[in-house]
Amino acid sequence: MASALKTYGTLIGFVLVVLFFWIEIPDTFMTAKNWLNISQQVSMLAVVAFTMTVVMVMGDFDLSVGSMASLAGIVAALAFRDGHGVWVGVALALVIGLLGGLLNGALVAYVGILPFVATLGTLTVYSGLAFLVSGGKTIFGRDIPTAFSGFARSGLRLGESVSLPSLTIVAALVLLIVWFVLEQTTFGRRLYAIGGNKEAARLAGIRVRRLRFLAFGLSGFGAAAAGLMYASRVASANPTQGSGLMLDAIAAVFLGMTMSEEGEPHVLATLVGVLILGVLGNGLTQMSIDSYVREVLIGSIIVLAVAASSIGKAKG
Amino acid sequence: MTATLRKRLSTAALFLSAVFAAGTAAAxxxxxxxxxxxxxxxxxxxxxxxxxxxxxxxxxxxxxxxxxxxxxxxxxxxxxxxxxxxxxxxxxxxxxxxxxxxxxxxxxxxxxxxxxxxxxxxVTNVTSNGYAMAADTAAYVANRIGGKGNVVMFVFDAFPPVQVRGVIADAVFGNNPDIKVLDRVTPDVSDGGIADSRAKMEAILAANPDKGSISAVWAAWDQPALGALQAVEAAGRQDEGIVITGIDANPQAREAIAAGGNFEASMAQDxxxxxxxxxxxxxxxxxxxxxxxxxxxxxxxxxxxxxxxx
Missing domain, CATH: 3.40.50.2300 (Response regulator)
Structure with a gap:
């Protein structure tokens, strides 16, 4: 019983937060429309957090995801401005994301730099590149094709006034793919083995370097996808717009990790972490509570959740 | 553990309801x-x-x-x-x-x-009139130099709210047959705009070394005006009566205007x-x-x- 509570404490906390908002905002919170809204609002963070989970499974971090998201948006917008089609811009941005991620992977796995340091370095490089190629300006207006900005406003109609947003569908697909890769393939099991003990994994014949290299590639690719989603949602690209994603993504993964007996990240748990962040933002706005309260609450919840689960572990 | 959890949640709930209660005045x-x-x-x-x-x-x-x-x-x-x-x-x-x-x-x-x-x-957008702000400072420049002389303009046409200012200043100077726009400079703003404006102004001062060859500098916002002021002072030409104006009246510009040097005027938004x-x-x-x-x-x-x- 106690161990179930320890594992599910964060989930129960999430449910209680939802119940709290349901009671306080009875008319509008617990509606399909609002939840579809929330799903769309968290979709960009979700994609970054899901792919961040892949590297955090190995005990690594990728601090460069926020600036990669910005860079990807800028690259696509510049391609649009030069008259290329939507798919060319999107493909170019995703390739940049993959290459940037693989560069992180190479620095970490083959050069042997600590992920914290390597990705802190590339964070600065990617951010600088975003400023460099854009000239520091926001690209918006006629330069952004309506087919691109329209994507974030489109969706699958579910009824009269509700539709499943396209951004939500993208996030759900990424969730499905990451879940499959991590939980259902040997690739995923090996990543968890690396996270458990790198040396043991290597001695057991796992090609640790190559797997870390590839995992970082996935994280960069996800960051670029999120950057494109962001650019589509705001119909513009700005060299700093993705920078808020990185810390929130790491926070979401940490919140999720408190739900695992071993303290391992799992992508479905990351989803709960993402939803906690999203629901707090949505509910507190609807209750007209100061937006800075959200920051204080989220920080406190992370510390409390992690503290509770580690106290429980120390006793057990 | 259950106690910790309960405490955690009740603290959060208390906090939330306290904030919530404070937020609901008779509305x-x-x-x-x-x-x-x-x-x-x-x-x-x-x-x-x-x-x-x-x-x-x-x-x-x-x-x-x-x-x-x-x-x-x-x-x-x-x-x-x-x-x-x-x-x-x-x-x-x-x-x-x-x-x-x-x-x-x-x-x-x-x-x-x-x-x-x-x-x-x-429904509506409440803002300052960019056209009027540019007209006021451009007219100030034209009147101060007696409708006659060479003017350097600092503009930024890539940003629509600043672009309209340049258009109006063009019109005011164009309406004075004895005013010649010597240069229409777009500074690099990636460092905030002061440093590059100063460098550009230094080059213009070097190219026009004679006293009186530059009567005024009209800038579409304060940073280039501040850069131009620095260039004029560094070149030791602050006594030639070069009139400098900006727009926005930021604290640094106000300080320069109060000092009584070449930077004479700017526009304050309310x-x-x-x-x-x-x-x-x-x-x-x-x-x-x-x-x-x-x-x-x-x-x-x-x-x-x-x-x-x-």
């Missing part, structure tokens, strides 16, 4: 003010003035700062639509948050822009006036008589050494 209207730019001084002034005006009207105002995150503005607009507030006030480029504005419009909630930019989604006028526009809209014009201009003021200390 004649629920207004959400949404901006990514609350950290900037101008925005703070608008918002404070708006809140002061809202207090008199007994509105329940919720100020939401997304700290530079424009996509979060869209999210918060969607939340405001769900929450069914009575009106929304934004301080952000409407073109970047159209997805959110569409949701607010679908919910039948009016949106007023506070120095936001023109958009069909807004940030408090913008906040108050935005509140008035909301009040009119809520009473069923929305303002007719899609833009409401709040008067600006020419700042010179005479009134800079007011």
């Amino acid at each position: 004649a209207g629920k207004i959400a003010v949404i901006t990514p730019y609350l950290a900037q001084p101008g925005t703070q002034f608008y918002v404070e003035a708006f809140q002061a005006a809202a207090k008199d009207k007994a509105w329940d105002v919720n100020v939401i700062d997304t700290k530079g995150d424009v996509a979060a503005v869209i999210s918060r607009l969607e939340d405001a639509a769900t929450q069914k507030v009575d009106a929304v006030v934004i301080n952000v480029d409407p073109a970047q948050v159209e997805a959110g504005l569409a949701a607010v419009k679908d919910a039948g909630i009016p949106v007023v822009g506070m120095d936001a930019g023109a958009s069909p989604y807004l 940030f408090h006036g913008i906040g108050k006028a935005a509140a008035d526009a909301v009040a009119q809209t809520l009473s069923g008589k929305p303002p007719k014009s899609s833009v409401i201009y709040v008067p600006t003021k020419l700042i010179t050494a005479d009134n800079v200390k007011d």
